[in-house]
Amino acid sequence: MGKAEHPIFSFYNKNPDLYDEIYTKGGDIKEVYQKLFDIYGGHSIKEFADLNKKARASFFNQGITFQVYGEKESHEKIFPFDLFPRIIDANEWDIIERGSIQRSKALNLFLWDVYHEKKIIKQGIVPLDLISSSNNYLHQMMDLDPPGGIYNHISGTDVIKHTDGKFYVLEDNIRCPSGVSYVICNRTALKRALFGVFNHYQTHTVTNYAENLLDLLETVKPKGVDNPVCVVITPGMFNSAFYEHSYLAKTMGVELVEGKDLFVENDFVYMKTIRGPLKVDVIYRRVDDLFIDPLEFKPNSSLGVPGLFAAYKKGNVTLANAPGTGVADDKAVYTYMPQIIKYYLDEEPILSNVHTYHCSRPDELKYVLEHVHELVVKPVDEAGGYGISIGNRLTKNEIEKVKKQIKENPRKYVAQPIMSLSVHPTYIDESESFEQRHIDLRTFTVLGKDKEFVLKGGLTRVALEKGNLVVNSSQGGGSKDTWVLKK
């Protein structure tokens, strides 16, 4: 590639109100990005666009796709990707990694407690409502001791950087968090397209995820098993994350199965193979709680294995994640995370929560009423985004209306500051140039018995629509390779 007439960032418009990941407030390139900027800057936008196109085509050819539901015919799409990576330096990463482990451990202890003694509720630290109103609280899990004491073997923590430059956690995903296969595929694609750039940075590998996952899953094997047989269970090829299920099974070197490939006999789980039944000890399940066993949960589920829960309850098989983790994966539980961390670990949270004001508390109510214009106000008991008002988008009249609603029933509302996600230069097809786009980061933490692992990378998701703060892949989001630098 020769010297370019139009360097890559020549049309990059910086909005000074946003936190840009590669530029300082003064408009200089941040040190950690300087080398990368120089290398990319040596090329024209046209050259970049061509390479980008090729990289995307390779995704499609490898079948790294996801399904989009809801349209007339569901069709496969690739997760949009660009060749300009996001870099997280060692110090920043240290905070994220320690913070992710801390949250995962605290949530694991919380789950143990709510399925055993329920001390945190009896001591009034979190309200009883949190479990009694939750449909994800499975009474079948009561007093059951999962192997190794682990519930959330795999956690996905969604982290953002706010305009103040600090990291905040938006969500803890501890049911079946997905996305890790994109992390690895993004790395592979970038290596293939621009091998040379890796020579200038000491970047942690991400391809060790599968071996670590398998190692840690083996630490939670059932009692009396020497060499556990692990499998990945998928709802099937029509599931939106099927690629990931098959990828993980393949890279861990274990079988990918559907419910119909397994059966239960005498409370042990077996896999049907051409050489006869093979006992299965650990199941990494990507099938939701209520679908894993039609004899125990949803009777019309054809995705599960009849009798699986009985085998689990008897301790003959490990399920990762454990059933019933959903109770801690909840908007309401999130707001209590600082207290949960303090209670079980006696530590201050390393990663901040987005501050939540409970209108049920008089002093917080006063603050909320005075600051409706700069807060997101949410009803505590409604799901799916109903009844949410975003302060800076309201007219004067609407603000008064919200205030009135809150005053009528303060218990029903919580409020949070409006968070602004940091932005990162992202290649946009339509304008054929780099533009600022909002990003977040999902980290992947694996807990085993007395061991833990955080993938040094994570999935940076990009909101491709200008100004959009929603970064989900099904909502038209893209992703980026994410480099974590060595110290």
Place this chain on the structure above:
Amino acid sequence: MLEHSFNLAACIKPMSLEYFITYKAENHYESMVNDAHWQFLIIPEHNINQEFITVDFKNSIDAYNEHSINGYGFKTIRVQPKSKFKHITFEASFKLIKNNVNPFDFEPNSDIAIDYQKVMELDFKVDFEPFLRQTHYTSIPTETKTLFSFDTHKSIFENLQALNQWVFEKIYYAPEVTDVYTTLDQIIKHRQGVCQDFTHLFCALARQNHIPARYISGYLHQGNGYFGDSQMHAWAEAYIPNLGWIGFDPTNNILANNSHIKVAHGKDYNDCSPLRGVVYASGSNETKHSVLVSHQQQQ
């Protein structure tokens, strides 16, 4: 009817009864079934009042009967035939000894207020959370929220007895009007139902008054002319502080007694359904169940 239950209690002699229970299920399918899984929750519970002698379970195609447990730890039998079939029958027979208990043999707390205080304590609410929550079958429509309120001058036990009678009088026993999909709002509206519906209404209203209540599935010996049919029976247990779980049968307006043989308990019918099955078959099918309970007095 309330009088009746007192009289009944008085005339039971301290003796134990030997029961014989037969449970039959018959399934016919229009076309060959390739794959099927059943789980039976029909074995009487072993507790201080119920002792087992024998459990026998057979199916007509000689498929393997696997003894296991369900998610709540109750005994189940799972059947997963490996060969194809169009008809299958299951037959279970149990022999058990039921020790004679007088349901009124307890000392109610003399200070009523203490019990009402107890049920409002956080620890109590946490411990009994599963049996205080509203479930699919025990949700009362908001407009009828004040159907039955406790009179706190009377003991919790007396209130539950009054509730038992209230439910008994509110609903007319009518088989085949409701089914397993019927919810409480329809039952309250039509005032007809079977034991399952009586029990759900009782549980819902007890819970609304802060008393933990659980759904019981089991067998009823009908020799005394009780309501029920040749199916499994349902009644409720309510938790009274210092007394424990006490059984109420709102279908018959009595306390659970010697004629009630418990199999399992749960939040509602969903946790206790006697038969769960996953059958991959095309075409129509027909299922028949029958239950027979007989007894013989022991010395």
